[in-house]
Amino acid sequence: xxDFYTTGxxxxxxxxxxxxxxxxxxxxxRAGDTLVLVGLQAIIAxxxxxxxxxxxxxxxxxxxxxxxxDYTIVYNAPSRFTSAYLATQVRALIERxxxxxxGAPVYSVIAKTNTPPSSPVANDAYALGSxxxxxxxxxxxKLAQWTGxxxxxTTPEAGWQAYAVGDRLYVYDSGWQPQADMTQAEYDPTxxxxxxFDSANHAFDPTGTxxxxxxxxxxxAELDTDLGTANTAIAGKMxxxxxDPSNIAADAFLASNHWYTPATGMTAxxxxxxxxxxxxxxxxxxxxxxxxxxxxxxTITTASSSLKAEKIGTRVxxxxxxxxxxxxxxxxxxQVALPYQCGSTSSISGDARETLVTGNLCSxxxxxxxxxxxxxxxxxxxxxxxxxxxxxxxTYDAAS
Numbered sequence: 001x002x003d004f005y006t007t008g009x010x011x012x013x014x015x016x017x018x019x020x021x022x023x024x025x026x027x028x029x030r031a032g033d034t035l036v037l038v039g040l041q042a043i044i045a046x047x048x049x050x051x052x053x054x055x056x057x058x059x060x061x062x063x064x065x066x067x068x069x070d071y072t073i074v075y076n077a078p079s080r081f082t083s084a085y086l087a088t089q090v091r092a093l094i095e096r097x098x099x100x101x102x103g104a105p106v107y108s109v110i111a112k113t114n115t116p117p118s119s120p121v122a123n124d125a126y127a128l129g130s131x132x133x134x135x136x137x138x139x140x141x142k143l144a145q146w147t148g149x150x151x152x153x154t155t156p157e158a159g160w161q162a163y164a165v166g167d168r169l170y171v172y173d174s175g176w177q178p179q180a181d182m183t184q185a186e187y188d189p190t191x192x193x194x195x196x197f198d199s200a201n202h203a204f205d206p207t208g209t210x211x212x213x214x215x216x217x218x219x220x221a222e223l224d225t226d227l228g229t230a231n232t233a234i235a236g237k238m239x240x241x242x243x244d245p246s247n248i249a250a251d252a253f254l255a256s257n258h259w260y261t262p263a264t265g266m267t268a269x270x271x272x273x274x275x276x277x278x279x280x281x282x283x284x285x286x287x288x289x290x291x292x293x294x295x296x297x298x299t300i301t302t303a304s305s306s307l308k309a310e311k312i313g314t315r316v317x318x319x320x321x322x323x324x325x326x327x328x329x330x331x332x333x334x335q336v337a338l339p340y341q342c343g344s345t346s347s348i349s350g351d352a353r354e355t356l357v358t359g360n361l362c363s364x365x366x367x368x369x370x371x372x373x374x375x376x377x378x379x380x381x382x383x384x385x386x387x388x389x390x391x392x393x394x395t396y397d398a399a400s
Contacts, residue, residue, distance in 0.1 A: 004074050005029070010037065010055075011067040017045075019055040022068065025357055025385070026052040032077030038063060044073070051327075051385060107143060107162045112176050120146035127162040127176045141175050157349055285311045291337040293322050295384055296374065298329030309339045311398065316340050319393040321355075322375065324384055331382045334375040334390060342370035343399035350394025357388050364394050 008023030019035065026048040035042045035055065045058040107125060110117075114129040116136050125145040128136055135151055136144055143154040143162065156162075156172040163169050170176040286308070293303040307320035322334050342348065345366050352362035352375050361378045375390050377383040383390060 003076075004072050006070070006072050009068045010035075010071045011069070012037070012061050012063075012065070014063065014065045015060050017057045017060055019057065019061075021053045021055070023357075023387075024053055026055065026073070028075070029055070029073055030075070030077040030079055032079060034074040034076055036072040036074060037069060038066065044077075107160070109143070109162045109164050111164050111167065112162070112170055112178075116144070116151075120151075122146055122148040127164065127170055130175055141172070158346055159349065283312070287311070287339060289337075289339050293324070294335045295330030296333035296335060297331040297382075300324060300330035300384065301326035301328030303330075303334075305336050307336065307339065311340060314343065314398045314400065315395070316398050317393070317395050318373070319391075321389055321391045323389040324386065327384050327386050327388075330384045332376070332380075332384070334383060335372050338366070338371055338373055340398040341400075342366045342396045344397055345370065348394060348396040350392060350396075352390050352392035354383060354388055354390050357385065362390060362392070364392050366394075366396060370399060 005026070005028065007025070008021050010019050010021050010024075012019045029044060029048055029052075031044060031046045033044045035044055035057070040063050042061065043058045045056045048055060107127075109125045109127045112127040112129060114132045114136070116126070116132070116134045117124075123145065125143055128139055128142050128144055130140050132139055132144075139153050141156065143156060145152045145154070158173050160172040161169060162172070162176060169179040171179060289305075289307045289309070291305055291307070293300060293305050302325040303323060304325070305320060305322045307318060310317045316339075318339065320336075322336060324330070324334070345368065348364075348366055350364040352364050354360045354362060354377075360383065362383055363376050363378060365374050365376070366372070367374065373392075373394065375383060375392060
């Protein structure tokens with residue numbers, strides 16, 4: 001946090017003790033901070049309350065009546081320099097750092113393991129297994145990072161990656177799943193005699209018995225059998241997929257499986273149906289909507305939204321802006337209706353930010369019903385306030 005605040009303008013009357021702000025958010029101001037206005041200083045008597053746009057001075061304003069004036073609030077209250085307050089600021093900084101880290105798509109970790117190191121090094125990170133022990137207990141599947149004095153945890157989302165140095169790449173999907181171990185799959189041209197072609201998995205195995213005619217022949221025989229089975233299956237499909245020019249009236253294109261088969265005839269109706277189905281799988285369907293936003297607590301007086309959805313098959317990329325003109329009693333999370341119902345909340349990924357007043361990072365979630373998108377401030381306090389706007393983007397799989 002900066003040592004001062006200058007956003008917006010203020011108004012104050014000569015002889016008054018109330019200072020009114022315009023375009024301000026004085027939520028961080030404390031009793032004892034200093035207001036500097038047209039070269040004069042005044043002490044703030046108490047911390048502002050919601051909506052954080054009004055100040056009370058300890059003494060009447062001796063200057064002239066002012067309206068729409070620039071100002072500075074200096075964060076120098078004695079209470080800001082107590083050990084308890086400084087400890088709170090350090091904890092907030094650690095939490096914000098964890099949020100920034102959570103946005104990174106790929107992490108570098110020391111290892112994927114269940115056992116914490118006996119002497120952890122500051123900033124070292126680990127991908128936790130399904131049964132972590134010691135101080136990691138109860139944090140299965142999370143990312144753990146040593147801050148120098150404590151373990152900080154980040155809950156991953158599907159698709160996040162963690163590279164274990166000297167080991168392999170892991171991808172998160174209900175736990176950290178290893179990618180192929182390339183050190184075991186490579187053929188080593190400097191050690192032909194020690195590498196055997198393993199017919200069971202078709203990879204060179206450096207722990208094998210050697211590249212001999214016997215095991216190569218076994219692998220070739222297995223591959224020949226697999227190809228024979230595949231050819232039989234392909235031939236069966238081709239028998240029903242071939243178009244017969246001598247019997248055009250009896251062959252119909254079926255939209256459900258995309259091949260010709262004897263049926264009711266090749267009509268414009270069933271060909272159009274097949275083309276429409278195929279188009280829906282490869283061409284984005286773009287739509288816009290303007291659902292009225294609501295709040296998870298209370299009622300918003302005036303708000304609006306502008307959403308754009310791009311849908312290919314069942315994959316939906318949704319982006320937009322939600323604007324609160326008058327908050328009313330609305331608080332906590334902003335909600336808007338989804339244009340397509342979400343099929344699985346485990347498949348979502350996205351982010352958001354307040355753009356006009358606070359600039360705070362936000363999180364984006366979808367309700368269990370799959371019909372409502374909710375935006376929360378990063379620390380789960382309210383993001384709703386007069387004149388605020390939040391932009392977001394999210395990707396999810398639709399139910400159909």
